[in-house]
Amino acid sequence: MAEQLVLSQKPRILVVGGGYAGLYVAKNLQAAAEAHGDIVTVLDPLPYMTYQPFLPEVASGSIEPRHAIVSHRQHLTKSELLQGSLTAVDHSRKVATAEIDGESVEIPYKQIVMTAGAITRTFPIPGLAETGIGMKAIEEAVGVRDGILDRIEAASTEQDPARRERLLTFVVVGGGFAGIETISEIEDMARAAVAKNPRVKREDLRFVLVEAMGRIMPEVAADQAEWVVEHLRSRGIEVLLNTSLADATDGRLQLISMPDKAPVQTFESDMLIWTAGVMANPVVRQTDFPVEERGRLQANAKLQIEGPDGVVADAWTAGDVAAVPDLSGGGVGGMCVPNAQHAVRQAKLLAKNLKAHMYGEGEVKEYHHVNLGAVAGFGLGKGVARIAVPKYGDVKLRGPIAWLAHRGYHGMAMPMFERKARVFGDWIAGGIFGRDITPIPDLDQPRALFERSANPKK
Structure with a gap:
């Protein structure tokens, strides 16, 4: 029988998603959490964050693929890292459930941060x-x-x-x-x-x-x-x-x-x-948090999850998965648009708000931004x-x-x-x-050469 995953026994701030928002929340919060006897736990299917604005340059050979990603293990050295997928959140119990290495694991927490990002939006077009x-x-x-x-x-x-x-x-x-x-x-x-x-x-x-x-x-x-x-x-x-x-x-x-x-x-x-286009990660529907018509978590300007009955205590969100009011008045439908600029800024404020809420470091503030352009x-x-x-x-x-x-x-x-x-x-x-234009034909089939060598044609 396989051994069960051993989780930290420290009170946990669970960050669901290690993209733009999750990476910055964890990075800016991990030292304060450690100093107060807590731990930041990052749950993500991938071991890295992708800087998506560089993907076109990766596709054109201007940037080496690994240079457009940021390793969680290398940069979140004071955080607990779990490579897996969220399957449920029972906030009434403050327990999240994730699939890790094919096993279902319960993760207790005292604060949860939903930063699961977005996925590609497609339509039912044949083929x-x-x-x-x-x-x-x-x-x-x-x-x-x-x-x-x-x-x-x-x-x-x-x-x-x-x-x-x-x-x-x-x-x-x-x-x-x-x-x-x-x-x-x-x-x-x-x-x-x-x-x-x-x-x-x-x-x-x-x-x-x-x-x-x-x-x-x-x-x-x-x-x-x-x-x-x-x-x-x-x-x-x-x-x-x-x-x-x-x-x-x-x-x-x-x-x-x-x-x-x-x-x-x-x-x-x-x-x-x-x-x-993109859409909010549907993993949010595996939670008991309020979701608006576009599939994003409902939030207030302080980046707290908020529903019809008011603020959901100890639950926060930011980035593409969150419907955050745009106090500048420039957002579509009154909400911040899903982009990297908002995700990074919101994440930095969310970390400050958590430190203010949990440790009395400053005060909880609303997210207000000045558009830098495009x-x-x-x-x-x-x-x-x-x-x-x-x-x-x-x-x-x-x-x-x-x-x-x-x-x-x-x-x-x-x-x-x-x-x-x-x-x-x-x-x-x-x-x-000059640009590197050398393809690697069998990159998606790394065993192809070995298989050909092991099974030569008669």
Whole structure:
């Protein structure tokens, strides 16, 4: 019989989710908890936090995949780390249940922090689940990078014109920041790859961006969004607005116009990248906490979980999984939008509020933010930015200076100094030696070579 998992006997602050919000809550709270005889416990299926704004650059080979993630074990040295999935919360008993190594484990706590983040939002489109890939996890970004480079190489020796065209057609659905940065970065990488392959030309590649709305990137001004569309089209990227994906069965993509749903075009592709939004992690429905209509935990501005009957004692939340009021007045529906900027800021305040609530260090405060603007990179030397400058309003940038603003902001926003150093090192090396365009074909099948060696063909 397997031995049961031994948990710390100290009074526990349980942090569910180790992404942006969970990492910062634990990091900023663990020392104070230890000093008062408590322990911070982080429960997450993964042993790391992913800095998602860097995923497009991971997909394009500008950043080494491991440099875009932050190890819990390395940086949360005073926390108890549990790699598993939440299955239930009984807050009346203050007990959470998790599946860890296939076993159900009860985790008692005195305070709980729900920071389980968001997952990719999809729709019941035929074939999407079987053929698509997201851009929410580091594994997906690596898969996109190697997949594109593999397809370019395969197409370079493909004799069937239809099969070659399918291999060289790359589609991104979703015109928000993630979609625009993804298609820009992978086009930049593909351009570099075909420049070194005499059997494929840039004109052979087809990049298609599909967006159901009439504009892209709602986070920037309308004139900037229009410029981005012009920029993408000048690079040979097809931008299809007011267009939606209706079917993706077997890689045969059927596009329809919106909102009338008339057929637009049908073609085949082996690479369908889905970036059409996110939704709160459905794990919150495994709890007895109040959830609003969009699937997020109801919260007040102090980051306490709050329902119709008032504040839920000893329960807190932040980040993409939380419906936190936007006191600046700029949020959609009066709530903070799900992004990294809010998650990190809320997490830092939540840690302070917990220390104030539990240990009398200061006072519990409301979350109020000043929007810093938005920055986006479109490949080497290309970008757009809207930077909020106090007393002067928004400053709009585009081109190389916006690209530098993008790298500067996200380079500094990357958690932990050693991670920042690794990312800046990648950028410096890329500037000197060029983008790394070497695929690793069997990365998802690491035993393939051994199996071929052990079972040689007769």
